[in-house]
Amino acid sequence: MSVFFYKSSQEKVAKFVTENIWGYELISPEATGGKLSCNRLIIPSGESFPIHTHQEAHLLVCLSGKGFIEYFESEQSKKFNLVKGDVFYIPSEVLHASGSDEGVELLVVDVPGIALDNSNRMQVRTTHSGSAC
Numbered sequence: 274m275s276v277f278f279y280k281s282s283q284e285k286v287a288k289f290v291t292e293n294i295w296g297y298e299l300i301s302p303e304a305t306g307g308k309l310s311c312n313r314l315i316i317p318s319g320e321s322f323p324i325h326t327h328q329e330a331h332l333l334v335c336l337s338g339k340g341f342i343e344y345f346e347s348e349q350s351k352k353f354n355l356v357k358g359d360v361f362y363i364p365s366e367v368l369h370a371s372g373s374d375e376g377v378e379l380l381v382v383d384v385p386g387i388a389l390d391n392s393n394r395m396q397v398r399t400t401h402s403g404s405a406c
Contacts, residue, residue, distance in 0.1 A: 302386025310386030321372020340377030
């Protein structure tokens with residue numbers, strides 16, 4: 274494996290993660306031998322991911338805007354507001370969601386790496402009480 278440098282002036286093609294949320298793959302899992310991936314994610318105002326899990330752990334850094342992270346621990350929901358400069362870690366298999374009321378841009382590091390547009394990236398879940406999330 275070699276050292277990888279992403280230059281922000283490099284042209285990147287936007288990849289849609291959901292119908293209205295997209296991102297840019299900055300470091301692909303292939304570039305790191307699957308050890309990690311790094312993406313810039315744009316969540317427009319009023320958009321959010323459904324509650325889901327991943328096999329990968331996330332490290333999220335808020336680059337701009339305002340957003341939120343909600344995660345579930347023993348069926349209790351905990352919600353954190355994110356602003357520029359905030360960093361949030363989500364371990365693998367933790368039930369969570371993210372979104373924005375005002376538009377947010379996140380730097381997302383996944384360990385191990387997974388492609389931004391991989392259809393197996395997230396597994397949408399329901400809460401234990403049976404309500405859809």
